[in-house]
Amino acid sequence: MTIKNSPAEMADESRPVALTINGLAVSAQEGMTVVEAAWHGGVPRLTGVGCMEGVCGSCRIMLRRGDIVSVGLACQTFVENGAEVIFLPPASAPRHHYELSDFKDGWDIHARFQDIFPEAARCRHCHGCNVSCPKGISVEEGVMQASAGRFRDAGEIFFECVMCELCDGACPELIAPAHVGLFSRRVTAHFHLRPPNLIHRLEELRQDKLDKSVSYIDDGDD
Amino acid sequence: MTAMTKGIYFTEALARYRADSELGPLPEPVDVYALLNAYHPDYLRDSLVKLAVGANAGDSCQRELAELLQAEAFIDEADLAGTPVTDIDVLVIGGGGAGCAAALMAAEKGARVLLATKLRLGDSNTVMAEGGIQAAIEPDDSIQQHIQDTLRGGHHAGDPALVSIMAADGPEVLRWLIQQGMQFEQTTGGDLHTRRAGGLSTPRLVHCRDYTGLEMMRVLREAVIQHRSIEVWEQSPAVELLSNETGQKCVGAVLTSLLDGRLRIVRTRSVILATGGLGRLHLNGFPTSNHLGATGDGLVLAYRIGAQLRELDSFQYHPTGLLHPAHLSGKLVTEGVRAAGTLLVNALGNRFIDELQPRDVVCAAILRECSEGRGIRVDDGRVGVWLDTPRLERARPGLLEKQFPNLMTRTKIAGVDPRKQPLLTHPTLHYQNGGVVIDVNGATTVPGLYAVGEVAGGIHGRNRLMGNALLDIISFGRRAGAAATANRDRGPKKVTLEHVNRLRRALTIAGMPMTLRSPQVLPDYATGGAWNR
Numbered sequence: 001m002t003i004k005n006s007p008a009e010m011a012d013e014s015r016p017v018a019l020t021i022n023g024l025a026v027s028a029q030e031g032m033t034v035v036e037a038a039w040h041g042g043v044p045r046l047t048g049v050g051c052m053e054g055v056c057g058s059c060r061i062m063l064r065r066g067d068i069v070s071v072g073l074a075c076q077t078f079v080e081n082g083a084e085v086i087f088l089p090p091a092s093a094p095r096h097h098y099e100l101s102d103f104k105d106g107w108d109i110h111a112r113f114q115d116i117f118p119e120a121a122r123c124r125h126c127h128g129c130n131v132s133c134p135k136g137i138s139v140e141e142g143v144m145q146a147s148a149g150r151f152r153d154a155g156e157i158f159f160e161c162v163m164c165e166l167c168d169g170a171c172p173e174l175i176a177p178a179h180v181g182l183f184s185r186r187v188t189a190h191f192h193l194r195p196p197n198l199i200h201r202l203e204e205l206r207q208d209k210l211d212k213s214v215s216y217i218d219d220g221d222d
Numbered sequence: 223m224t225a226m227t228k229g230i231y232f233t234e235a236l237a238r239y240r241a242d243s244e245l246g247p248l249p250e251p252v253d254v255y256a257l258l259n260a261y262h263p264d265y266l267r268d269s270l271v272k273l274a275v276g277a278n279a280g281d282s283c284q285r286e287l288a289e290l291l292q293a294e295a296f297i298d299e300a301d302l303a304g305t306p307v308t309d310i311d312v313l314v315i316g317g318g319g320a321g322c323a324a325a326l327m328a329a330e331k332g333a334r335v336l337l338a339t340k341l342r343l344g345d346s347n348t349v350m351a352e353g354g355i356q357a358a359i360e361p362d363d364s365i366q367q368h369i370q371d372t373l374r375g376g377h378h379a380g381d382p383a384l385v386s387i388m389a390a391d392g393p394e395v396l397r398w399l400i401q402q403g404m405q406f407e408q409t410t411g412g413d414l415h416t417r418r419a420g421g422l423s424t425p426r427l428v429h430c431r432d433y434t435g436l437e438m439m440r441v442l443r444e445a446v447i448q449h450r451s452i453e454v455w456e457q458s459p460a461v462e463l464l465s466n467e468t469g470q471k472c473v474g475a476v477l478t479s480l481l482d483g484r485l486r487i488v489r490t491r492s493v494i495l496a497t498g499g500l501g502r503l504h505l506n507g508f509p510t511s512n513h514l515g516a517t518g519d520g521l522v523l524a525y526r527i528g529a530q531l532r533e534l535d536s537f538q539y540h541p542t543g544l545l546h547p548a549h550l551s552g553k554l555v556t557e558g559v560r561a562a563g564t565l566l567v568n569a570l571g572n573r574f575i576d577e578l579q580p581r582d583v584v585c586a587a588i589l590r591e592c593s594e595g596r597g598i599r600v601d602d603g604r605v606g607v608w609l610d611t612p613r614l615e616r617a618r619p620g621l622l623e624k625q626f627p628n629l630m631t632r633t634k635i636a637g638v639d640p641r642k643q644p645l646l647t648h649p650t651l652h653y654q655n656g657g658v659v660i661d662v663n664g665a666t667t668v669p670g671l672y673a674v675g676e677v678a679g680g681i682h683g684r685n686r687l688m689g690n691a692l693l694d695i696i697s698f699g700r701r702a703g704a705a706a707t708a709n710r711d712r713g714p715k716k717v718t719l720e721h722v723n724r725l726r727r728a729l730t731i732a733g734m735p736m737t738l739r740s741p742q743v744l745p746d747y748a749t750g751g752a753w754n755r
């Protein structure tokens with residue numbers, strides 16, 4: 001078994017790595033993430049850093065290595081010599097609006113989806129979303145499933161989505177795949193998640209409430 | 223106690239490690255209070271001071287926090303002149319789970335809401351929660367048992383009224399979350415799946431694999447963004463609250479912009495503080511599991527305007543923070559991994575504590591192993607113990623991958639596979655047990671000011687059980703959202719900094735140095751180019 005196969009693992013912390021971040025030359029150490037390198041180099045006004053473990057989706061970057069330009073998350077990207085990094089501004093406000101409480105019932109979802117996300121049906125299968133997703137999600141497939149009304153399956157595809165909205169920025173049809181994913185997950189729970197154990201307990205509590213004698217103040221006997 | 227010895231080096235310990243080695247029996251349980259006293263960071267003598275001024279003068283408080291509570295403000299009267307003013311029904315400060323729940327509830331009740339947050343909406347501790355949320359929904363569980371577990375877990379320092387309300391809210395909170403569109407793990411029969419966790423008398427932890435916080439946060443974030451009556455200001459930290467002419471009532475806040483430094487005044491009837499915790503203050507020099515914005519700002523703002531705080535000497539150090547790989551230092555391995563049966567093993571290859579004891583006890587036991595030379599050492603500063611994930615993989619193949627995808631994904635980019643290699647862990651500063659004193663509606667001791675979520679205190683006593691934070695933020699977040707909207711006070715005539723002047727006078731009289739300014743807003747290393755591992 002090999003366990004030393006990544007930059008972080010093989011890092012020799014004494015070895016300097018030169019790169020630029022937001023146009024500033026930074027001398028970092030091998031094994032640092034781009035976030036650490038930016039702090040180390042004193043890059044000013046860095047407002048897009050949050051959890052540092054790849055779940056909040058805030059630290060969106062564009063990265064050039066030689067001829068290759070890509071996007072990703074700074075806390076999940078290790079420094080490389082000669083890399084040029086730009087922290088991207090926050091994504092602009094979403095253009096698709098809906099409130100789940102406006103939906104009639106589960107039969108209404110598909111029609112609503114077509115109204116809210118009319119662009120989704122026009123996906124041109126360019127893979128732009130897949131290429132830009134730092135979580136390796138099959139975004140395009142998710143959009144296809146949602147367009148076909150398979151919201152549960154679509155939502156499952158987006159399970160590891162961290163709301164970075166990099167796919168939204170990549171989509172030439174302005175489909176907003178990230179929000180399609182969240183829509184799919186939300187309608188699945190809102191209309192179909194009806195767990196018997198929870199429902200039973202809620203009913204018991206409702207009965208208790210009618211029967212006013214039950215109180216939940218602890219008498220502190222232990 | 224034996225003398226400090228070095229422990230065994232990482233590479234050597236890793237080479238020696240076997241997932242199928244014979245583990246000795248658990249040692250006889252030791253006296254819990256003796257263990258805590260000797261090793262838990264809260265009990266370190268020089269980590270505490272007495273507060274000199276304010277509503278908690280005379281109370282014991284963690285030293286680094288006390289410095290911020292008794293510091294100079296950033297804002298004075300001259301700053302307010304000419305600053306643009308926004309009027310709104312309810313101002314929510316902080317865009318984590320508690321803030322979003324409060325905003326949604328206030329909007330549902332008809333208020334126009336402004337939610338201002340320091341970083342990006344959803345960039346929070348909530349998004350990082352993994353293990354789950356507690357609610358007594360199983361047939362053999364009860365609200366009463368939930369209350370008892372919570373009070374006992376908190377060493378009976380919690381407020382029974384708050385605990386009771388929160389536990390009773392549990393099932394309704396789950397229903398509300400599902401209504402917002404949050405998914406949970408289900409059994410084949412469709413029930414919500416429940417897990418065990420440390421300090422729980424029965425399985426009560428409802429979860430979405432090990433992404434419970436991410437699922438909660440992205441759903442609430444989307445619900446807030448989509449809501450017609452909620453406006454969101456990102457990159458807009460609150461740096462001061464505003465009071466009425468007498469300094470007795472909260473009537474708004476001063477926000478700054480991280481992008482251009484410009485100030486804005488918000489005037490309102492009700493302010494809901496939902497700024498979360500303070501892990502990024504790195505109390506007692508510990509690493510932290512918290513997100514970058516967790517700098518205790520809410521405590522500072524509340525204290526300066528006169529609100530009472532509690533348990534300022536009690537923090538949760540989560541037993542299993544990662545030590546390796548280095549870029550994840552302090553990051554969490556959820557307790558769910560231990561709840562699923564993973565053991566803790568020291569450098570000698572022995573178990574040393576019942577892994578599902580309350581967190582403070584497990585934490586103290588790990589620190590004891592490290593300081594008595596039975597730890598595994600990365601370098602001079604960093605020692606830890608194994609979290610024996612490969613043994614779990616042997617016993618229950620596939621479980622790690624299926625139940626803990628978050629853990630697998632995070633370690634993968636550093637080339638570490640927890641199914642093959644045990645994880646090196648050390649306690650990490652995780653949670654602020656105490657906070658602002660509140661009633662069952664999240665109201666603080668200062669009229670017009672509410673506090674919900676990690677910034678509030680009184681629920682978890684001196685030790686929080688896993689899954690109770692995610693419950694508390696939604697339970698009290700919703701309650702405060704409703705109560706703040708119902709506050710039909712006429713609203714401010716005048717906004718002042720009278721409370722700041724009051725504290726400044728008190729500090730002067732007490733002869734305190736006013737060299738430091740607070741709130742901190744961001745850790746120094748994230749702004750000054752001072753980062754080093």
Ligand SMILES: Cc1cc2nc3c(=O)[nH]c(=O)nc-3n(C[C@H](O)[C@H](O)[C@H](O)COP(=O)(O)OP(=O)(O)OC[C@H]3O[C@@H](n4cnc5c(N)ncnc54)[C@H](O)[C@@H]3O)c2cc1C
Pocket residue numbers: 315316317318319320321338339340341342344345346347348349350351352353354355356434435458459460461496497498499511512513515516517519520554556652653674675676677688689690691692693695741743
């Ligand atoms: C890694 C990790 C795992 C956890 N796992 C669990 C778990 O499994 N179960 C559980 O119950 N609990 C868990 N917890 C605890 C729980 O997640 C938190 O206590 C809870 O989510 C706090 O919610 P909150 O809304 O109060 O604060 P947060 O979610 O932290 O939100 C606070 C928000 O306020 C903002 N803010 C801060 N200061 C200011 C300011 N001055 N002005 C404006 N905005 C500001 C922050 O940027 C942030 O967006 C975990 C915590 C961590 C860190």
Ligand code: SF4
Pocket residue numbers: 057132133134135136137139158160161162163164165166167168177178181
């Ligand atoms: S699906 Fe889109 S928003 Fe979600 S993680 Fe991938 S790129 Fe980011």
Ligand code: SF4
Pocket residue numbers: 122123124125126127128129130139140143170171172173174175177
């Ligand atoms: S980027 Fe947009 S158009 Fe291209 S495949 Fe993805 S969803 Fe379709």
